[in-house]
Amino acid sequence: MIKAVLFDFDQTLVNSSDGFRSAEKQAQKKIFEDLAITSWDDFLSNYRRLRKQFHAESNLSRKSLWEEVYWHYCRGCDSSVLEKWENDYWETVKTHTTLFPEALNVLKNLSGRYKLAVITNTQAQAGPQKHRLIQMPHLTKYFEVVIIAGEEDLSPKPDISVFLACLDILGVDRTETVYVGDDWHTDICGVVDAGFQPIWIKHSLLSRSWPNKETSVPVITNLDSLLDIDSIIS
Amino acid sequence: MTDNIKEMCTRAQKAFKEVESWPQEKVDEMVAAAGWEWQKEETAMALARLAVDESNIGVYEDKVAKIQNKTRGIMRDLIGAKTCGLIREDKEKGLKIFAKPMGVIANVVPCTNPESTVCCLALSTLKTRNAMIVSPHPRTQGSSYLTIEYGRKALQKVGAPEDLLQCIKQTSKDKTVELMKNCDFAVATGGAALVKVVYAAGKPCHTVGAGNVVSIIDETIDVPSTAAKIVKSKIANNSASCSSENAVAIQETIYDEMIQALKNEGGYLCDNQEQERLRKYMWPDGKMLNRDIVAKPVCYIAEQAKIDVPESTRFLMVIGQKIGPEDRFSGEKISLVLTVWKWTDFTEMVERTAKILKFSGEGHSVSIHSLNEDRQIELALKTNVGRVNCNMPHAAANSGSWFNGQPTTDSLGGGTWAGNMTTDNINWKHFLNYTWLSTPIPEHIPTDEELFGDYLKKWGRD
Structure with missing residues (x-):
């Protein structure tokens, strides 16, 4: 029983789901621009691959995921900026929940x-x-x-x-x-x-x-x- | 192999303990086994194919040649080198010097050379009885992993512990950081972001700096053959090497002739509008180099920048305008783009080169094509670089070749100018500890005359 x-x-x-979609899009755009690269398709495929990897490991930190994206492109990143973006991310999700x-x-x-x-x-x-x-x-x-x-x-x-x-x-x-x-x-x-x-x-x-x-x-x-x-x- | 970093380090430590006291002959046999395996054509071809497929960077044929040449070059450098036990004795000073290994060495490898960097450093760490764990670049982790697999197969063949060579299979920043924390020493061949992570781990390490090779050309050389040398070097592996020429500086009396010679070798000189389109594509935010252009074919770069080039084009040329952030073409480009400068006074060009290097590439290397030895020496004295290569295709020469005496490597130190520990070509000597056994010698206390003679004669004893 x-x-x-x-x-x-x-x-x-x-x-x-709309909140996550929207937050993801905003974050991807910011990172792509900050990386100063031009191949959006290549970026998106790498980003999605890493996100999948993080999801499979139950690592839910957006900041850690984004640090890994920067690592992939051999770029350093400002920790405080990523934290701010992470807060923006969850604010967007919250607004659309x-x-x-x-x-x-x-x-x-x-x-x-x-x-x-x-x-x-x-x-x-x-x-x-x-x-x-x-x-x-x-x-x-x-x-x-x-x-x-x-x-x-x-x-x-x-x-x-x-x-x-x-x-x-x-x-x-x-x-x-x-x-x-x-x-x-x-x-x-x-x-x-x-x-x-x-x-x-x-x-x-x-x-x-x-x-x-x-x-x-x-x-x-x-x-x-x-x-x-x-x-x-x- | 798993990616449990602590477990990998434990296995590496165990393997290291097994070979820590091996005699030279046994070590040399182990090194030869690995070297032989990596220089085989079929091995080099498999590694090159995977590296190009994974990364979309570089040229397959050039990579095959590089893997073979680097491996054989390192083997040449290792012949007769004493790395075990007593390696030097100074009877007069009562000293015996013993070479000892360091332990477990972390090796962070770049995507531009994911296989040859592994071969170069692994042969050096094996020769010095160390264990090595590779942290590959995420883009090329399969090629680095496969390189290590070939090495492990060779170790197994001669009865050496396979775990002297390991590679993280699915890499990440966190795993690299953890590896750094658990190793005894680190070597990292990569850019500023990587160097930061490595130094943050607080372990002793060797790192490298960015290149931005300027090749100064004067009126004493043969123009066509010099142009051929430069282009051969420039287009090798689509300029993936940090030793690839980033600029040529041509003496004004041979300027037109040299530009024509470079064009004859496949150079395409961009006009002002084309140069600006290229600039926008190469530095989309005006600051950072677009990673999408690194070591890409020239037709791809030209197409992306909307420059219509003839089919025979092998590289693009742009005119250098300013030095520094206001003209990014004065910095490192890691692509088939060559900046052209013109000079009239050699000393002024040397000073200009120093300024260019201050902006990008200080500590790395420069090149000169001149038969005037005084000019070669002036350049060496006045520029802050680890290497000055004369009258050679620079990319082929800088990290060791059959036609010069530079130690073979894939990791070029840039000294304190680049935030590195050494200006050397990183080689086996950098992976040893030394124990100095000292015995008494007849006491001799130097007199004032011996210590300060010339000074005292000139300045007196006050």
């Missing part, structure tokens, strides 16, 4: 029946800035546990320890838990490794190309489907 429902944050409860329309209703409904928790990876910003999630009390009030993985000695997802730590705090067993997330690598694979039930959300309001995976993991396209969890996982 399911007693707890765990959630990812970005592209699961909120739609921040909106709750999925059904999210609050679904959480309100589920909170009476299950223990709820959210696990999101850190923004890895230098400085005292907090994750956007912390600045959304109307959302966090539904969760018994809010974990920013990658901060305060917690490993980032998909490391299984963060999922198991959450279960410990909630006092539930892995057989009694489902996890809802959008990212194949950090969410679904992590949860499978941790030994409990994932639900892959490919929200219909997102326009993105999903990884082509043959899987038995249940897929939903809207949070409303969670109102009947038993039928999803059966």
Whole structure:
């Protein structure tokens, strides 16, 4: 019997895809101009390759990624400028982050029946800035546990320890838990490794190309489907 | 091999301990095995092909030749060199000098020469019984890795520990920084950003500086053959080498003749408008050199800069206008673009060269084509460079060749002028520690006369 429902944050409860797209575009433009190169295609392919590499290593620091881009082009960079760009980046993401329309209703409904928790990876910003999630009390009030993985000695997802730590705090067993997330690598694979039930959300309001995976993991396209969890996982 | 840097260092340390006390003969056999493997044509071809494919930099045929020549050149320099145990004795002073290895050496390699730099430095570190871990450039990590794989195969053949040679497979800045922290010594062949990272690690190290070779040409030389030499050097590997000529400075009485000779060798002299378009393309922000042009074919550069050049063009020429940031053509270009200066007074041109080097390339090297030995010496005395090469194709000469006595290397020190430890061509001598065994000799305390004789005669004892 399911007693707890765990959630990812970005592209699961909120739609921040436009924010990330926009922030990425702005950052790429600044770096390209600062590098003083002319082949945009070459730059973009290197940038994307490195970003993929960082994502696979669950290294979410934009600053570290950008330092690596400069390293690739044999250029030094000003650390304080990159920190400023990083803050601009997250400000842009924040501005473009909106709750999925059904999210609050679904959480309100589920909170009476299950223990709820959210696990999101850190923004890895230098400085005292907090994750956007912390600045959304109307959302966090539904969760018994809010974990920013990658901060305060917690490993980032998909490391299984963060999922198991959450279960410990909630006092539930892995057989009694489902996890809802959008990212194949950090969410679904992590949860499978941790030994409990994932639900892959490919929200219909997102326009993105999903990884082509043959899987038995249940897929939903809207949070409303969670109102009947038993039928999803059966 | 994995990229766990600490684990790699542990393995390197273990391999180093195994060979730390090896005798010279055994070391020389190990070096010969690696040298033989790298100079093989099939090896050089495989490495050159991968390097060109990965980086889109340079010319395949030139790279094949370079890998073979550098490897064989280093082997020439290593013949008879004593690097193990007692290497020197001074009976009069009661001294015996013992050579000792350093340990684990980090080798940060550039994308312009990702294979030959590995061969050059690895032969030197093997000869001195050190272990080496390569941190490749991200663009060419496959070629550096493959170079090390060939080396490891050679070590295995003669029963030497393979882990004397290792390479990071998927490199990153963080891994390079971690390698620096865990090694005993570092050598880095690259630009200012790299030097900063290496020095920040606080380990003893050798670094190199940027080039910006000016080649001064006077009226004493044969114009056509000098033009041929310069062009041969300029177009080698699409000017990927820091030793490639960046400018020629021509004495006014032979100026027109030399320009024509350079044109005959495939030079294309840009007019003012073309030069400005090229400038905008080469320095998009007016400050930093566009990395997209480095060692690219001339047709690509011309097309990007919208310059219509004949098919036979091998390099572009522009007229030098000012020295310094207001005319970036006076600095290093690492491309098939050659700046042309004109001079009437040799001493003035030497001073101008010193100014050019102050702006870009100080510490590296200059070139002179002149039969006048006084001029050669004046240039050597008045410019802050590690090397002055006379009457030679500079790129082929500067880091050692069959026709001069420079030690073979791919890493050229620029001395304190370039923020480096040495002005030498980095070679095996830079990877040794020395222990001086001192025994008593008959005491001799020098007199005032012996110590200060000439001074006292002239200035008295006050």
